[in-house]
């Protein structure tokens with residue numbers, strides 16, 4: 223039956239992050255710095271709200287876009303945090319994680335033959351969805367620009383076929399984000415063109431040196447904002463994300479969402495309501511802890527001679543592989559074999575990630591200290 227499978231699906235491969243995660247599972251005593259998942263438990267209040275939802279039989283379908291109070295709270299959250307204004311009536315959809323939000327958005331705006339510009343290296347979740355829609359991913363190499371997809375890089379790659387630009391900042395895998403000026407320059411370039419911006423802001427609550435600003439502040443009419451609670455509230459398994467966009471766009475995305483999942487899980491929606499109302503400040507505590515780890519891990523990497531751009535947000539570092547003649551995959555395999563420290567090869571984040579590796583610091587200080595003690599031995603023994 224293999225020949226009956228959709229060729230576009232056959233051509234997809236499993237994410238390089240998962241492949242490497244599975245590969246390291248066979249080694250003993252591994253410290254895995256591979257997964258982008260907060261190491262904190264979901265806040266207690268959120269868990270209690272979900273338990274109450276079950277006991278109160280809040281277990282049926284909700285409105286396709288999510289129950290109204292949650293949509294209202296999500297709009298208020300976005301307004302309070304980032305000064306963005308969306309109507310809870312018809313400009314927000316509660317999704318099954320940011321992943322489904324991205325899928326719904328891309329399926330709504332893409333068609334065969336159009337191009338999508340996205341930075342390289344980049345989170346591997348976009349390219350397969352672009353290809354499934356019959357569109358072409360155009361990775362723009364950002365390695366010479368501090369991993370930023372800037373207006374001049376965009377301008378150099380725009381064509382008649384460009385339908386969408388993905389701005390995933392703060393970035394997975396590099397942790398960098400765009401400044402207000404850089405966002406304004408992009409907005410000026412794109413304004414009035416037949417192009418959408420898909421702004422994936424899933425790490426917006428984890429920005430260290432500045433306040434997060436969304437490109438929607440400058441280009442609301444053309445922007446689809448993706449956000450969610452997986453990273454901010456340590457809720458990866460609850461699967462709650464959000465889509466915000468002008469109502470002319472949301473009404474089409476809602477159809478795709480409806481035929482895809484009907485609605486996000488009602489119990490998770492109730493948990494999400496607690497997270498963005500009573501639990502609005504929960505990310506602050508986690509962020510303080512991540513910041514300490516970032517400073518520690520960044521200093522250690524520098525002391526060991528790694529070249530690395532200092533991130534502004536998220537919980538990743540993206541250093542260069544020390545020997546330019548060794549591929550990122552071979553480096554990661556050698557590191558895990560010799561030290562038991564697992565990182566993700568940069569090639570998992572598009573071809574532009576070759577020559578780098580991703581280290582997640584969503585791990586305890588003890589784990590990070592042990593990982594760096596081992597890496598120290600590795601670096602000195604290879605000199």
Ligand SMILES: Cc1ncc(COP(=O)(O)O)c(C=O)c1O
Nearest residue numbers: 258319320321345394424450452
């Ligand atoms: C940039 C980015 N967008 C989206 C997602 C998916 O988020 P969710 O777990 O809410 O689907 C991730 C998860 O790692 C991510 O790093």
